[in-house]
Amino acid sequence: MASSLETTFSREWLRRGALACVLWPLSLLFRGLAAVRRGLYALGVSHAERLPVPVVVVGNIFIGGTGKTPLTIWLVDALRAAGFRPGVVSRGFGSTDAAPREVSAVSTPAEVGDEPVLIAARTGCPVFVGRARAAAGEALLAAYPEVNIIVTDDGLQHYALARDIEIVLFDGRGVGNGWTLPAGPLREAPSRKRDFTVVNAPELTAALCTAIAPPGAARGGAPAAPWQMRLAGDVAERLAERSERMTLAELARRAGQGDGLRVAAAAGIGNPGRFFAMLRTAGLEPQELPLPDHHDFKDRPFANVEADFILVTEKDAVKCWQIEELRNDPRIWVVPVSARIDAALADQIVEKLRGRTPA
Incomplete structure (x- = not known):
């Protein structure tokens, strides 16, 4: 039943059918609440914990998988090549423990989640999971004081952790029907500001680029034009x-x-x-x-x-x-599979990070 329901919603979220239209009023409420929540953190009403090192968030607004784990692995490798010593924090989907926990060589997906196990194996860098990303980051830095940058796998909407760079990832589905949950597949509006937009697709069309990175979506003057990512195996x-x-x-x-x-x-x-x-x-x-x-x-x-x-x-x-x-x-x-992305994206990310890394 759960699989059938998921299939039904996935189909509806790619078009504006009868079910999506019925749910549209609820999506307006969801979109408004998401904007209010984000605004409370932006205004300082809700507190966001800032770690002593820069934080880069890799996330999405399209519910479900868009390729965040391969992008995270690519980013860790790119930062290491640029001279940084990265660590990764993640929620750890399905993790049995809400408290911060290190992903070790003997950790199982049931304990820490499948994606953190894969990231730790592929990158060899410290990986911690926890329901509160800030607490996971603090635990990682306490255990590995040499780490000087944190990459967050997912967590775009986890505003309790302050971030220096946001990377929003899409795939070839773009923004689906363009509506937020429950009428569409989006957690937030497509106009949500971000530093970089990456799209995991074999081809970038003008329509797709406009949908996923509309004018005004850039944060802090960063270019809104999307970067293409291909997964190769x-x-x-x-x-x-x-x-x-x-x-x-x-x-x-x-x-x-x-x-x-x-x-x-x-x-x-x-x-x-x-x-x-x-x-x-x-x-x-x-x-x-x-x-x-x-x-x-x-x-x-x-x-x-x-x-x-x-x-x-x-x-x-x-x-x-x-x-x-x-x-x-x-x-x-x-x-x-490995992510293939123009190396210029790594250069721009590193450029934004220069001056933010503690001496």
Whole structure:
């Protein structure tokens, strides 16, 4: 039922159908309350905790996945290359503990969330999770005093943590029907100010750019024109032994020729279609198995899947690894992806940070 309801709303949020129109008056109330809440923090009525190091927030106003985790990983790598020593804080979706907690090599997605586990593994930088991001940041800095910049994975609407730079991420869905919850997919109005706009899409059209970064959306004079992000992945790694690899091109060749390999693909992310589209670009035509975002895989979704290869995202792989049956399933292969963005974006972010970093 939950999956069916999610599908219904996802469909309605991309158009202005009957259900969206019925909910539109409620969306005006939601939009107004969101603006009031943001205004209270801006005016200092509500207190925002400021950490002793600069804070960069990576977030979205479109509900669900737009690619924040790959962008966070890219940003951490870019900041490290520029001489910074970054740390990451996150809410940790599904975390069992509200208090600040470090993501270690033995942390599980059930304890700290799937995305923080992936970020820690891919970046090697300190990662802390907690319901209160400011408290998580303070705990991180106490444990790692050498860290001189904090990147927040998600948390755009978590105004209790003061921030120096806001990066708002969209994908090819743009702003959907342009309405806020519950009539549309937006947490805030598209005109919400930000420092940088990034769009995760294979193509940037003029209409898409105008919708996601309307005039006046820039904060502090930063250019509002969006930066394009592409997610690229060209290899698959066996879940049971990640050193065993095969290019997607080779897998596509084998599946399309005499070998007759059957390929399926599963994605428990906010926009599964983006993962499937990437695989099709690589020449594959997999059986598509879309799953709810943050799916825990405890329902054995592959038990009746007839396939020689089952391709999954890295975010899903960290949960599959926790289940012995899936960890030992030779059919499951992981497709790592990396964000590809113009390096000039990193230069502009670093330029805005210069002078804000404590000596």
